[in-house]
Amino acid sequence: DAGVIQSPRHEVTEMGQEVTLRCKPISGHDYLFWYRQTMMRGLELLIYFNNNVPIDDSGMPEDRFSAKMPNASFSTLKIQPSEPRDSAVYFCASSRQGRSNQPQHFGDGTRLSIL
């Protein structure tokens, strides 16, 4: 089975540019999550979706960040305008809703560097 697929794997861009990160969850999974990992703050949940609907975006740091899930097989995380402090590894994860809670499966992450 294909896992969670993220693209790009690495992104280097200049401050002020728009950045778009992409994620394809595991087929059949109902939940999709975006996380950010930094040395200072560790792994943080930014936002998650259930059946393509955003459920909790309280972790999104600022209005510069936005996330969408137009269909069950695709999500984007956008940063506009980007700043050097946004440099981090961004992970996408998905899970399946069931009678009991299901584990989350992570993509390989996007390493973002804002110069």
Added chain:
Amino acid sequence: GIQVEQSPPDLILQEGANSTLRCNFSDSVNNLQWFHQNPWGQLINLFYIPSGTKQNGRLSATTVATERYSLLYISSSQTTDSGVYFCAVEPRGGYQKVTFGTGTKLQVIP
């Protein structure tokens, strides 16, 4: 929100040694996962263990939900076990909203 503390923060083991990693959490949880982040940054799901004990090869985990802690045991450690081990909890009433601990960085030396 819920607090998740892991200990020790750093650990160096000789290859072949055993170790126990601990995860304490401050509130009731629906579930708990252990992850291994390898040196390439990939997060690998080790255990999904809201309670009880599970084993997978040289690794096992025990969660005592009533006492709010979980333990990860690594036996006969290998250099490939190096990396950071995270526990992540979903607080009760926060469906799927997972909080990660700060991790234990493990280095296994030959």
